[in-house]
Amino acid sequence: MENKKALIIGAGIAGLCMGIYLRKKGYETTILEMHTISGGLATAWKKKGYTFENCIHWLVGSKVGEQMNLMWKEVFDINQLKFYEDEIFQVIEKNDERLIIYRNADKLEAELLAKAPEDATAIKEFTGLVRLFSTFKFPDSDAFFSRMLYYVKIVKYLPAMNKYSKLTMADYAQRFKNPLLKHFFDSGIGELSLLAIVFSLAWMHNCDAGYPIGGSLKMIGLIEETYKKLGGEIKFRAKVKQIQVENNRAVGVVLENGEQIKADVVISAADGYATIYKMLEGKFVDNKINKIYETYKPFPSYVQVSFGVNDSFKDEPGFINILLDHEIEIDPETRMNNLSFRIFNYDPTFAPPGKTAIVCFIPTYNYEYWITLRENDNSLYADQKNKIAQEVIAIFEKRFPFAHDKIEVLDVATPATVFRYTGNWKASMEGWLLTPATGFGQLPATLPNLKNFYMVGQWISPGGGLPSGLLTARNVSKII
Ligand SMILES: Cc1cc2nc3c(=O)[nH]c(=O)nc-3n(C[C@H](O)[C@H](O)[C@H](O)COP(=O)(O)OP(=O)(O)OC[C@H]3O[C@@H](n4cnc5c(N)ncnc54)[C@H](O)[C@@H]3O)c2cc1C
Incomplete structure (x- = not known):
């Protein structure tokens, strides 16, 4: 396997995780990154003694022993991060009025009932959902028996999943009369699936979505360090212009400076639109893929x-x-x-x-x-x-x-x-919006009629987020 060469386009979280999984499987790996540092959207910048964070509000997987925590351990020593968890997620204010969104569902319910008793029924329904999904686990093995066992375990969540996955945040806001509470649901991205906020608060309720001190730079630095210790290579200022294809097989890439690099397998962890329609010139698409790029809505x-x-x-x-x-x-x-x-x-x-x-x-x-x-x-x-x-x-x-x-x-x-x-399409902050139309499933990691090529990262995982980088890379490494 030591002779097999993989090229990974992009050193965001997905590209770095991909590099680590493939190095562990013995591939010779080079990540090609157009920027001068790793991280992609997961970044921050320094100015006159201050650091301005671009990304992390919370990292799912901060709780030791939980499902995502164990997976992060596959790509870096997450114990080196110190997590901060305020009891308050957010304060919403209008003049003298104030509503506190607590991370704990019981405290949240008490606060909302005190401030908006007129919305008691909807409040209890919502905090009930947060409590319910705080114990939900995503599948982490494709093995037949694990899958079967998984389906048995999630039966209790299915009725709520089915009912609420059809609602957006804006739909749900209509249930509330209190203006601040209504605002909490519809002030952000109205088309976002209601379950996106339910899951976020569920992870917080379970103390599994803390903020890592040092933010994105600290976390990305640790992941990049793991990759390099495993012998992986990163080339910065290496913008990929084209993915080379011979007989329907990806065989390498051409950089913007004209350099050609050959490989046995090419993985794009960069923007989905640029990958499919520019680097591959739109030659490996079908109706399904075109429809996704025509109809799905990205995050703003x-x-x-x-x-x-x-x-x-x-x-x-x-x-x-x-x-x-x-x-x-x-x-x-x-x-x-x-x-x-x-x-x-x-x-x-x-x-x-x-x-x-x-x-x-x-x-x-x-x-x-x-x-x-x-x-x-x-x-x-x-x-x-x-x-x-x-x-x-x-x-x-x-x-x-x-x-x-x-x-x-x-x-x-x-x-x-x-x-x-x-280089993200439409300068999007997080890839595809998670909506009732996209659902929770991942999009295909391969393209029709193209061998030795895969995609990872937020553009094949509606809802995006740092975990999507790890999860998609983990899946693709298994396929490879
Ligand atoms: C404001 C904000 C807040 C967020 N908050 C959170 C949060 O609290 N928790 C959370 O989990 N997620 C959060 N996210 C989302 C998260 O940052 C992203 O979903 C995730 O970082 C995407 O990772 P990625 O590797 O898929 O893509 P990217 O980070 O976009 O990485 C792609 C990489 O590819 C490189 N690239 C692109 N084109 C080329 C090319 N042609 N050649 C070479 N390299 C190329 C880019 O330079 C980049 O480094 C937030 C995002 C933003 C913007």
Whole structure:
């Protein structure tokens, strides 16, 4: 096996996990990454002593001994991460009104019943779902008997799965009368499957979705270290332009600089659209694949305003969503009536002592506007970024007046940044949205009529997320 050569396109979480599994099976592996560091979307950047996190809010698998924790151990020593778990997931505020979304379902239920007794029936239904799914396990073996046993074990979840998998967050929001509670369900991405938030809260209830101190850079660094210790190679600044095919077999790649690299197997852990329709020129598709790319909706892109504040934000919430009195315009097609701030007062590695890194994430589907603006008019692009930053800061300072005049660093990333650094289609933050139409299953890892080629990562796993990188790589390594 030592002679078999695998090329992996992309050093995001999926590409790194793929590299580790194949090295363990004896393949000679090279990961080709267009950027200068690993991580893809799972990244952060440093500016004047502050670190601005791009990704991890929570990592499923933080609880020792749970299913995902055991799988992470296959690709790195997760015990080296220190997890932080606030009892509060999110605080939602409108002027003097405040709703706390607790991670524990019992505390959450008590809080919601106290603040919104008019919604008692829907609240109990929702927290009941969170408790139910907190014990749910995903299949982790394809062996016949394991599968059979698995189906027996999940019977009790099937009626709820069947009933609620047809609902979106926006559908479910209609059940609530309390404005803040309604807002919790429909302020984000309305088309997202209700079960996406149920599962997220279920993992939190089970204390299996903590935040790793040091964030994405720490976690990705440990996974990259494992890969390199196993003898895997990564080539940075190596953008793949084309996947070479001979007699319906992938035989290597051509880089943008013209270099050709041969391999026995090629795996794309990069953007799905670019892989299928550009690197492979759309030659290996069928109706099913075309229909996915025509009809499935990706997660939105985003503008991220990050700033460093000379204050500890002691006793302030780590994640706050503020409902605004007036809408603000982010770009010609995006208006926001609320803003979310992550206050990293719990991660001492992100700022010098007594100071705090803050990140405001603003979703937008208007990626074309940002990419075109940056290409055509750099000065207008800079003005637009600054305008949004000032509006965001004004809202933040109104809520936290003590922060006034203490902001020492400012950074704005846009969909143009996301696209430039990760190549994701439509500058999406997480691949395909998990919706009632996509369901929970993975999409095919292979393409019709193409041998020795596989895909892994968020574009074959609706809902995306870091675990999707590991799970898809794990499956493909078994197929290979
Ligand atoms: C704001 C935000 C918050 C998130 N929060 C969480 C969270 O709390 N928990 C969680 O689990 N997930 C979260 N996610 C989602 C998670 O980050 C992604 O789903 C996951 O990182 C995707 O990994 P991937 O390897 O599939 O793809 P990517 O990370 O996109 O990696 C693809 C890699 O391929 C490279 N590449 C692309 N094209 C080429 C080419 N032609 N040649 C060479 N290299 C190429 C890219 O540079 C990149 O490194 C969040 C994402 C965002 C943006």
